[in-house]
Amino acid sequence: MQQSNAHRLQVVLPGDALPVYEHKLKLGPGLIQDEDQIIAVKGGVLKHQPAGNKYWVESNQRRYVAATGDPIIGVITQKGGEFFRVDIGAAHSAVLSYYAFENATKRYRPNHDVGTLIYARISQANKDMEPELECVNPATGRADGYGELKGGQVAKCSLGLARRLLETETPILKDLGDHIPFETAIGLNGRIWINADTTKNTIVVINAIKDSEKYPESQSRQVVSNHLSKW
Structure with missing residues (x-):
């Protein structure tokens, strides 16, 4: 594939073959590699x-x-002998090993209760198996933000909005941060977690982020202003 703006606008259908012109690339959802084709x-x-x-x-x-x-952002639904079972909003739950946390050992294992909110990474996904999760950055071996999400609130959003918030320079997060200090975690499974200094500000941030999907990025500041004026 050649890197160009045209690819960002290209509409594809299931079964469409796209020739590969470069070797070092990563494939996300919706694409698989078959020999010399995507x-x-x-x-x-x-x-x-x-x-x-x-x-x-x-x-x-x-x-x-x-x-x-x-x-992804998931919720622990079950504790087993060596793993947690986690709801990630997919057709099947995911498995999170007790050892998939920073510094976890047989002697020290994380003790999370059912209902705990977790920020994790899909370490393995196969259509014939349950997805596997990890709460470490594979590049560093450290948590780097993964793990239990304490406090705050979680909300659902479209999968497209979640991906744009996480993988592109969307102005809505910066514009909100100019007025309200907050922490955020964004899951590509369509869940966002926000933790601000007050419940009111947390709600403002969540509502503004979800509402921003209806407007062009150029109106981001106006979206923020509209939601701030409601309180």
């Missing part, structure tokens, strides 16, 4: 992220499909 497995707009040279298909699908490398 094959689209779902319909949508072909997107490209220069950082990491990543390609994916963005569509309006409602249910999240796990993809290796995706950061």
